[in-house]
Amino acid sequence: MTDAAVHPSFPEAARVALADTQLRHNIGHATHTIRTKRAAAVAELPDWEQLREAGRALKERVLRHLDEHLLELEAAVQRAGGIVHWARDAEECNRIVADVVAVAGVDAVVKSKSLTTEETKLNEALAERGISAWETDLAQLIVQLGNDTPSHILVPAIHKNRAQIRELFLRTLPDAPADLSDDPRALAEVARRHLRRLFLETRVGISGVNFAIAQTGTVSVVESEGNGRMCTTLPEVLISVMGIEKLVPTWQDLEVFLQLLPRSSTAERMNPYTSLWTGVTDGDGPREFHLVLLDNGRTDVLADEVGRQALNCIRCSACLNVCPVYERTGGHAYGSTYPGPIGAILTPMLSGLDAAGSLPYASTLCGACYEVCPVKINIPEVLVHLRAEKVEHSRRAGGTAARLDPERLAMQTMARVFASRRLYEAAQRAGRLGQRPLVRRGRIDRLPGPLSGWTSMRDLSPLPDQSFREWWREHRA
Amino acid sequence: MSVQRASLFITCFNDTMFPRTGQAVVELLERLGVRVDFPLEQTCCGQVLFNTGYARETIPLVRRFVRAFADSELVVSPSASCVGMVRENYARVAELAGDAALAAQVEAIAPRVLELTELLVDRIGVVDVGAFFPHRVTYHPTCHGLRMLALGDRPVALLRAVRGIEFVDLPEANQCCGFGGTFAVKNADTSIAMATDKVRAILDTGAEVIVAADNSCLLHIGGMLSRQRAGVRTMHIAEILAQAEPARAGVPSTP
Numbered sequence: 001m002t003d004a005a006v007h008p009s010f011p012e013a014a015r016v017a018l019a020d021t022q023l024r025h026n027i028g029h030a031t032h033t034i035r036t037k038r039a040a041a042v043a044e045l046p047d048w049e050q051l052r053e054a055g056r057a058l059k060e061r062v063l064r065h066l067d068e069h070l071l072e073l074e075a076a077v078q079r080a081g082g083i084v085h086w087a088r089d090a091e092e093c094n095r096i097v098a099d100v101v102a103v104a105g106v107d108a109v110v111k112s113k114s115l116t117t118e119e120t121k122l123n124e125a126l127a128e129r130g131i132s133a134w135e136t137d138l139a140q141l142i143v144q145l146g147n148d149t150p151s152h153i154l155v156p157a158i159h160k161n162r163a164q165i166r167e168l169f170l171r172t173l174p175d176a177p178a179d180l181s182d183d184p185r186a187l188a189e190v191a192r193r194h195l196r197r198l199f200l201e202t203r204v205g206i207s208g209v210n211f212a213i214a215q216t217g218t219v220s221v222v223e224s225e226g227n228g229r230m231c232t233t234l235p236e237v238l239i240s241v242m243g244i245e246k247l248v249p250t251w252q253d254l255e256v257f258l259q260l261l262p263r264s265s266t267a268e269r270m271n272p273y274t275s276l277w278t279g280v281t282d283g284d285g286p287r288e289f290h291l292v293l294l295d296n297g298r299t300d301v302l303a304d305e306v307g308r309q310a311l312n313c314i315r316c317s318a319c320l321n322v323c324p325v326y327e328r329t330g331g332h333a334y335g336s337t338y339p340g341p342i343g344a345i346l347t348p349m350l351s352g353l354d355a356a357g358s359l360p361y362a363s364t365l366c367g368a369c370y371e372v373c374p375v376k377i378n379i380p381e382v383l384v385h386l387r388a389e390k391v392e393h394s395r396r397a398g399g400t401a402a403r404l405d406p407e408r409l410a411m412q413t414m415a416r417v418f419a420s421r422r423l424y425e426a427a428q429r430a431g432r433l434g435q436r437p438l439v440r441r442g443r444i445d446r447l448p449g450p451l452s453g454w455t456s457m458r459d460l461s462p463l464p465d466q467s468f469r470e471w472w473r474e475h476r477a
Numbered sequence: 478m479s480v481q482r483a484s485l486f487i488t489c490f491n492d493t494m495f496p497r498t499g500q501a502v503v504e505l506l507e508r509l510g511v512r513v514d515f516p517l518e519q520t521c522c523g524q525v526l527f528n529t530g531y532a533r534e535t536i537p538l539v540r541r542f543v544r545a546f547a548d549s550e551l552v553v554s555p556s557a558s559c560v561g562m563v564r565e566n567y568a569r570v571a572e573l574a575g576d577a578a579l580a581a582q583v584e585a586i587a588p589r590v591l592e593l594t595e596l597l598v599d600r601i602g603v604v605d606v607g608a609f610f611p612h613r614v615t616y617h618p619t620c621h622g623l624r625m626l627a628l629g630d631r632p633v634a635l636l637r638a639v640r641g642i643e644f645v646d647l648p649e650a651n652q653c654c655g656f657g658g659t660f661a662v663k664n665a666d667t668s669i670a671m672a673t674d675k676v677r678a679i680l681d682t683g684a685e686v687i688v689a690a691d692n693s694c695l696l697h698i699g700g701m702l703s704r705q706r707a708g709v710r711t712m713h714i715a716e717i718l719a720q721a722e723p724a725r726a727g728v729p730s731t732p
Contacts, residue, residue, distance in 0.1 A: 015666045324653045328670045362664060364657025364671075365528060367624035387530030407659075411526055415534035418489065418521040419541065428493050443703060453665030458672070458700030461494070468492040468499035472515050476503065 007335030009358035014329040023330050026161045027151075031320070031327045037267035038318060038372070045263070054256045056376040059312035062247060063302060069214040069247050070293065076217025080279020082289040093294045094125035097206065097239050100290050101131050104204050104237045112221060112228035113137035114208025115153060115315055116241050116294060119337045119350075122206070133206065134198050136227035138191050145172040151331030151339060153317035154265055159330050162187060195227060205235035205286070209242035210314070211257060212291070215250045218278045219291065222261060222271050229273050238286035244293050245302075245311040257314060260374035264316035297350035306385040310346045312375040319369035319379060325362055334359060341369035345382040353390050360386035406450055428467045435462055480600050482512040484549035486590065488559045489521035495692045498555050501719035502593060505608075506553070508721065509601055518545040524562040527570065529659050536574045539567050543582040551600065552590040555715045557622030557691045560592045565625055592622065593715055594631040594690060604638045609722030611641030615684035616714075617675070617698065619691040620653050632690050632714055640722055645682045649674070656697035672701045679709060690714050 007013065017023060042048050062069060074084045087093035097117075101109055109126070111117065111133050123133040123144075135144040142157040143150050146168050150156030157165070166182040169190050176190045210222040219240055221228045232238055248254055262271040280289050302308050320326045320340030331339030336347035336356060344363055348356040360383045369379040394402045402408065417423045438444045444460040446452070454460065466474075483506060487499045506513050523538035542563065546552050554560050564587045571580035597603055616636055622628045637644050655661065655671025662668075675698060679687050687702070689695050692713050699711035 011664050011666065014664065018666050018670050324655070324671050325664075325667055329667055361660065362667075364620070364653050364655060364660045364668075366620035366653035366657070368620075368651075368653070371624055384528055384530070384532075387528070388532045389530075391530035392533075407529070411529060411531045411534060414521070415523075415526055415531065415537070418523070419537045421518055421520060424489070424520045431493065445704070451662060453662045453668075454700070456665060457669045457704060458661075458697065459703040460700055461696070461703070463494055464496055466496060468487050468496035469515070469517060471496050471500060472503075472517075476513075476515070477517075 010329075010333055010335070010362040011358065013333040013335060014325075014362070017329045017333045020330075022161070022164075023159050024328065026159055027330045028327055030155065030158050031322075034267060034321045038264060038321065041263040041267040041269065044269070045259070051256060051260055052374055052376050055260050055314075055374055056312060058248065058253050058256060059245075059375050060309075062249065063245065063308060063311055066244065066247075066302065069249060070244060073212055073214040073217060073247055074293075076213075076215065077219075077279060077289075077291050078217075080217045082217065082279040082291055085290060085292045087292050087294045087296070089296050090120035090294075091125075093120045093241060093292055093296065094122050096290075096292055097122060097241065098126055098129045098131065100237065100239055101126065101204050102129065104288075106131075106203050108132040108134065108202055109204040109206050109239075110134050110136050110198055110202045110231050110235065111140075111205070112207045112223065112231040113140045113156070114206070114241060115337060116208050116243050117206065118150060119296065120241070120294065122241070134202065136195050136198065136231060137223070138188065138225055138227075141191055141195070142168060145169070149332065150337075152320060153315050153338065153340070153342075154320075155317075159332070195230075199227075199230045199234050203235055204237045204239065205231040207232050207238065207240045209240050209246050209291075210261070211254055212242055212247045213249075213251055213254060214247050216278055218251070218276050220254070221273075221275045222258070223273045223275075224266060224268075224271055226273050229275050232275050232277065233285045235286055237288040237290070239290045239292065241292045241294060244295055244298050261314050261316050264314075264318040264372065264374040301346075301349045304349065307345065307349050307382050309377045310342065310349060310382060312377050313342055313346065314375060316374055318372040318374065319377075322368040322372050323363075324366060324368065325364070329362075334362070341379045341383075342377070345377075345379055345386060348386055353386065353393060357390055360384075360390065425467075425469070428463075432463050432465065438462075480511050480551060480596065482514065483551045483553045483596065484546055485513050485515045486519060486522075486546065486552045486554040486559070486563075487515070488554060488556045490559075491555060491692055494696070495713065498692055498713040498715050501713065501715040502553070502555050505606060505715060505719040506596075508719075509597075509603060509606065511601070514549075516545045516549070522559045522562045523570070524559055524566075525658055527562065527566055532570060532573055535570050539570045539574070539583065540579060542567070543579065543586055546586055546590075547582070549586075549589065551596065552586070553593055553596045554590065555593045555690070555713060556693070557592050557619055557626050557628065558693060560590055561621040561625035563587055563590045592626055592628065592690065594628055594635055595626070597635060597718075598631045604634050606635065606638070606718045607722065608639045608718045608720050609641050610639050610717045610720050611643075612686050613643040613645060613682075613684050614686045614688055614717070615645050615647045615679060615682045616650070617647055617654065617679070617687060617689045617694065618650055619689050619694040622690050623651060628690065632688075635718060636688065636714065639717060642717075645684055647682055647684075647687075648678045650678075652678075654694050654698050656694050658693075661697060668697075669701075672697060676701050676705065676707065680707060684709060686710055686712050686717075688712050688714050688717060 139157040152158040162182040326340040344359040523535035567583040654675040655668040695711040
């Protein structure tokens with residue numbers, strides 16, 4: 001995830017996104033629809049809060065014993081005839097996958113939607129080795145055909161509406177009929193014909209992993225379209241890439257997550273396709289199965305006592321759909337594989353605060369994300385924790401620029417003033433005098449410097465002549 | 478249920494910018510038979526510092542707070558987010574300070590710090606506070622009141638019981654107004670986009686007054702209403718609840 005380093009900061013990227021009226025309309029509509037549906041799906045379960053608590057507790061236990069569970073998983077996969085690879089980072093992961101594809105002697109692979117391989121930029125790495133990676137999830141296909149990047153965890157093409165998709169299909173899919181309508185069924189049918197041929201022709205499949213069961217080495221992909229089922233059953237060779245945090249100890253634990261995930265994610269009681277496989281089976285499915293276990297910064301996140309809860313994430317995207325910031329800026333503004341509230345904490349932890357330092361501030365701390373999270377990640381808590389990390393980091397780094405940072409000066413001044421009643425009361429009086437040049441016709445409509453952002457569209461009411469404490473001393477004390 | 482006395486935690490923001498909210502809390506509580514005191518040593522709870530990442534700078538303010546309110550049986554504040562800061566985050570700050578004594582003081586005081594509508598409904602046990610306010614009003618549940626403190630329907634129940642009031646529901650009420658402290662400045666464009674939608678929802682109700690339990694969010698919403706010359710004013714819920722019916726002025730309403 002090195003792209004964040006060259007990506008503009010969130011406020012800059014957001015300014016561009018906010019001006020895109022089509023995007024505002026598309027994302028506003030989509031998030032409101034799915035938000036309402038999720039609320040209804042969740043309200044059906046009387047034990048939803050207990051399920052959330054169980055999900056959180058299970059994930060926490062997994063993370064406490066991650067080392068043991070991973071070895072258990074490795075042994076179980078090997079016992080079932082699978083091959084396990086360990087990847088320290090994105091580069092190692094991509095090399096392992098490309099090597100397996102090269103040994104298979106093919107120049108094309110089919111892929112089911114996988115955020116983890118988005119994170120490692122696998123498609124680009126395969127292309128460099130002369131291997132074409134075909135995305136088969138409908139929304140991911142739309143993104144790929146448009147040379148675009150995903151803007152949502154679950155619905156990568158959420159920023160596109162059906163008229164835009166129709167236009168894209170007409171331009172990029174040779175099979176698309178000239179009279180293609182923008183009816184979702186017609187659009188899906190064109191994509192289906194295109195994908196069917198790929199599934200039948202391609203000998204290597206690549207998938208992500210939603211859950212891996214340590215006890216038996218069983219790997220699971222949860223999806224809606226059936227493309228994941230095709231990718232994991234039709235090819236001769238299957239390569240599945242999983243983040244090391246994606247495991248659960250036993251089959252019984254899966255029960256909790258298979259209830260939490262679909263309702264949070266697509267607002268369904270149950271998702272249409274849940275594929276589960278254990279190693280390889282003679283005469284059924286792939287003849288060769290590779291499981292790549294990816295770290296890529298995850299053990300660093302695990303070492304962070306407050307931040308490690310981000311590894312609970314099951315990638316449902318409920319936090320994106322309720323986020324008032326995401327709803328308006330869309331996912332691209334985050335400049336990261338993981339957008340929205342979860343991206344605002346996960347990305348800076350995986351790729352460093354230097355690369356994604358503006359993301360922890362891309363939130364009002366309204367808490368809507370925490371409220372819906374099926375594994376109870378306290379995202380506002382982690383956001384504030386990361387802001388503090390950033391402040392501590394610049395404090396340690398020192399230097400004149402850090403010392404003269406206007407925010408730091410303002411915060412330190414406030415801290416000094418509030419630490420003394422005398423200074424605080426003096427500051428109240430000084431504020432009343434100091435504001436005089438700024439007050440025009442009873443309002444402050446223009447503030448200088450960094451505060452000008454406030455008054456670009458909002459007035460500020462001037463400080464009244466008497467503070468509360470002055471009134472109190474006069475009337476009550 | 479009866480509450481004899483309560484200490485007012487005004488918050489620096491209300492003390493300096495919205496003294497009339499504090500006056501309203503005092504008048505309201507006195508009318509309900511509560512003796513209010515105001516420890517003058519209080520300054521700021523440190524929420525802005527903490528939420529901006531200056532947790533270390535917050536430590537002295539936590540010490541000051543627990544000292545200022547050490548003798549208070551109950552502390553009441555007209556700010557949901559500052560109450561949230563004390564109840565949710567002070568323990569973390571004490572932990573950061575590595576000071577077990579401070580942690581114990583925080584643990585002792587935090588549950589006694591109540592937001593105004595919590596004090597009214599849960600402790601005093603009153604919903605009809607004997608207020609009179611003959612205006613069309615809508616209510617914005619601010620995020621920290623809604624999700625951190627879970628104020629629920631307390632504020633709306635109090636407002637609905639006000640005589641003469643014409644209360645209308647705010648569409649998409651649970652959506653953040655886009656304030657978020659330094660967010661409003663650091664991410665001004667996104668903040669404005671959020672405030673625009675909030676203001677549109679307010680205007681759609683035809684209300685004359687937009688009410689909340691937090692003046693910080695009202696400063697934000699009101700700033701945009703003022704810029705638009707929208708003809709809608711902001712009021713803290715305490716200011717409405719303090720308005721006594723002329724005929725009944727000075728007569729406390731008992732539940």
